[in-house]
Every structure is written in structure tokens, then in C-alpha cells.
Amino acid sequence: MVFGPGLSSPSEQLLVLDDADAQLQGVIVIHSTGLGPAAGGCRFWEYPSMDAASADALRLAVGMSYKNALADLPLGGGKAVLQRPSGPFDRKRFFAAFGRAVNSLGGRYVTAEDVGTLEADMQSVSAQTRHVAGLPRLAGRPGGDPSPWTARGVFLSMELAAMRRLHRPLNECTVAVQGLGNVGYALAQMLHKAGARLVVADLDSHHVSRTVATTGAKAVSSDEIMSVAADVFAPCALGGVFSDSTIGSLKAKVVCGAANNQLATSEDGLRLADHGVLYAPDYVVNAGGIINVAAEYLGWTSRDALARVEDTARRVARVLDFASSEGLSTDVAADGLAQGIIAGGARRLSMVA
Numbered sequence: 001m002v003f004g005p006g007l008s009s010p011s012e013q014l015l016v017l018d019d020a021d022a023q024l025q026g027v028i029v030i031h032s033t034g035l036g037p038a039a040g041g042c043r044f045w046e047y048p049s050m051d052a053a054s055a056d057a058l059r060l061a062v063g064m065s066y067k068n069a070l071a072d073l074p075l076g077g078g079k080a081v082l083q084r085p086s087g088p089f090d091r092k093r094f095f096a097a098f099g100r101a102v103n104s105l106g107g108r109y110v111t112a113e114d115v116g117t118l119e120a121d122m123q124s125v126s127a128q129t130r131h132v133a134g135l136p137r138l139a140g141r142p143g144g145d146p147s148p149w150t151a152r153g154v155f156l157s158m159e160l161a162a163m164r165r166l167h168r169p170l171n172e173c174t175v176a177v178q179g180l181g182n183v184g185y186a187l188a189q190m191l192h193k194a195g196a197r198l199v200v201a202d203l204d205s206h207h208v209s210r211t212v213a214t215t216g217a218k219a220v221s222s223d224e225i226m227s228v229a230a231d232v233f234a235p236c237a238l239g240g241v242f243s244d245s246t247i248g249s250l251k252a253k254v255v256c257g258a259a260n261n262q263l264a265t266s267e268d269g270l271r272l273a274d275h276g277v278l279y280a281p282d283y284v285v286n287a288g289g290i291i292n293v294a295a296e297y298l299g300w301t302s303r304d305a306l307a308r309v310e311d312t313a314r315r316v317a318r319v320l321d322f323a324s325s326e327g328l329s330t331d332v333a334a335d336g337l338a339q340g341i342i343a344g345g346a347r348r349l350s351m352v353a
């Protein structure tokens with residue numbers, strides 16, 4: 001078992017990758033396999049040290065276990081973190097070497113794209129192993145760009161959260177969307193179609209103008225979007241958006257968006273609750289992407305995968321109900337439920353062994 005710094009949940013395995021010929025340095029972390037193969041993307045980034053890369057992988061792998069468990073997927077959690085070489089390197093060779101490392105785990109870990117990796121990289125991986133997803137989509141099968149699936153799950157979660165906290169449907173709400181990239185743009189289209197009023201911001205003016213043109217949204221600056229008068233705030237850009245100072249200026253009473261790791265610290269969940277905000281936990285509402293990846297790897301049909309995405313609001317309701325019955329903030333409730341599901345999977349596995 002391997003413990004990451006500051007993490008109470010140990011990982012099952014940490015595999016160090018070091019292939020000088022391919023300039024490959026990195027780690028694969030398998031956090032849990034009780035529910036199925038450990039699934040989680042491959043992050044390719046310049047880290048200050050291998051210790052920093054390992055710490056990130058250990059933290060991200062726990063997150064994947066929780067996300068997969070609460071999405072009711074037959075998958076555990078894992079993550080690969082690869083150090084980006086500082087000079088020129090042969091990308092195909094690099095990812096082929098990574099593919100061999102994935103293959104050496106015999107299916108205990110399944111990889112896919114994450115920050116810094118591309119579909120072409122997963123094709124290099126797939127020449128070495130079948131334990132990979134995020135490959136070019138085959139006709140009539142799940143796979144390909146997961147963003148529309150993610151946006152659909154966020155939309156369904158938002159409908160539920162608005163009804164719970166504001167007792168209103170979305171066509172009576174103003175929604176502030178931060179970040180209008182793949183997910184934010186698709187979400188804005190769905191909200192517009194549902195009759196919601198939109199206020200939007202993005203650092204990229206092209207992303208703002210295409211959204212305004214198609215939805216009639218009001219554009220504001222990226223500095224203003226969190227504090228505008230709105231009923232719902234949808235973070236769809238980067239993580240860590242909430243802190244002591246930003247929570248104080250938030251006017252929305254519901255937070256529901258796609259961005260990963262929205263809470264900078266675990267105290268921020270409590271701060272949001274104390275501020276009267278219903279926070280729909282990020283990794284529960286944005287699971288559409290991993291459902292799409294799981295469907296590709298496990299060979300489900302698009303219809304199966306869509307049915308699971310459509311079930312997102314039920315899973316969010318389960319977390320909100322648990323939070324209110326136990327007097328917990330919603331993020332803590334989500335983690336607690338996920339830990340229970342993972343422990344149940346581990347118990348079943350030990351009984352079979």
C-alpha cells in the first residue's frame with residue numbers, strides 16, 4: 001500500500017516508469033481495483049520533480065476511484081502521470097513505451113487522455129496494449145469527444161439542484177457560466193434551449209462571441225462572472241475557483257459545473273454551505289466523460305452509455321439526501337458515499353479470493 005502526502009486513503013500500487021531510450025519517466029498509480037480495473041487518464045506535464053509528479057498521481061488516482069464508484073461504474077481508480085521531457089523527444093516512441101508499461105499491469109490499469117495527451121498518443125499506446133480508451137470513435141459506438149455527455153450530466157444535475165435549493169425550474173433562473181470551451185459551450189446551448197437566462201465569461205473572446213451569437217447570453221468579464229447577480233453559478237473553466245474571498249462575493253445559491261476540483265480546500269465545501277449555497281459536487285455531476293470512456297473500454301452501446309448519463313441526477317440526489325440526513329457538506333457526503341461503495345467492492349473481492 002502506498003500513501004500520498006496528506007491522503008488518508010492508501011493506493012494499492014505505484015509503478016515507477018523509467019525508460020531512458022524512450023525518455024519516459026513517470027508513475028502509474030492504482031488506487032483501487034475492488035470494483036474493477038483502475039481507470040483514469042494519463043497526464044503529461046512538466047513537473048518540478050518526480051516527487052511532485054508522484055504526489056499528483058496519488059491524489060488524482062483517489063479522485064478517480066471516488067468518481068468511478070459514484071458513477072456506478074464497474075471500475076476502480078488509477079492515474080498515470082508522465083514527466084514531459086524538457087528537450088526534443090520522439091512522441092510516438094515515448095507513448096509506445098508507456099503502452100508497454102500499461103500492458104505489464106495485465107489490465108489492472110486502463111488509461112485514456114488527460115491534460116497534455118492527445119488521441120494520437122492513445123493510438124501509440126494501443127499498439128502495445130488493449131487496456132486503453134480515448135481512441136478514434138467507431139461508427140455507432142461510444143467514444144470520441146466526451147464533452148457533450150459531460151454537459152448533459154451537468155445540465156441534469158443543475159435542474160435537480162435548482163429545484164432543491166430555489167424551488168424553481170431552470171427557465172425561471174439566471175445561470176452564470178464561467179468558461180465556454182467544449183463543455184461550457186455545449187451546456188450554454190442546453191440551458192438556452194431550456195429557457196434559462198445566461199450570463200457568460202471566457203478569457204477567449206471568440207468563445208464568448210460564438211456563445212452570445214447562438215444563445216443571446218449577456219457577456220461579462222472573467223473577473224466579474226462569479227459575483228454577478230445569478231441564481232446558479234456553473235464553473236466550466238479551471239479548478240480551485242472557490243476560496244474564502246471568492247465565496248463571500250458569490251450571489252448564486254446553487255453551484256453546479258463541470259470543472260474538476262472546484263474546491264481549493266476541503267474547508268471550502270463548508271464555507272459554501274455556510275454561505276447558503278447548494279454545491280453539487282463536481283466529480284458527481286461531471287461523470288459523463290468517464291461514462292463515455294468506460295463505455296468505449298467495456299464495449300457498451302451508445303444507448304447503454306446514454307442511459308447512465310441520464311441517471312446523473314439520481315446519483316446527485318443520493319449525495320444531497322445523504323448530506324442532509326447526516327448533516328454533512330455535500331462534498332464530504334460524496335466522498336463518504338464513494339468510500340463506502342469502494343470498501344464494499346474490496347470486501348466482495350476478499351470473499352472471492
Ligand code: NAI
Pocket residue numbers: 146147148150178179180181182183184201202203204207222236237238239258259260286287288289290
Ligand atoms: P476547454 O479547455 O475546452 O474549455 C475551458 C474554457 O475555459 C476555455 O475556453 C478557456 O478559455 C476558459 N477559461 C480558462 N480560464 C478561465 C477563466 N479564469 N475565466 C473564464 N474562462 C476561462 O475545457 P473543457 O473540456 O470544456 O472542460 C472544462 C472543465 O471541465 C475542465 O476543468 C475539465 O477538467 C472539466 N471536465 C471536462 C470534461 C470533458 O468531458 N471535457 C469531463 C470532466 C471534467
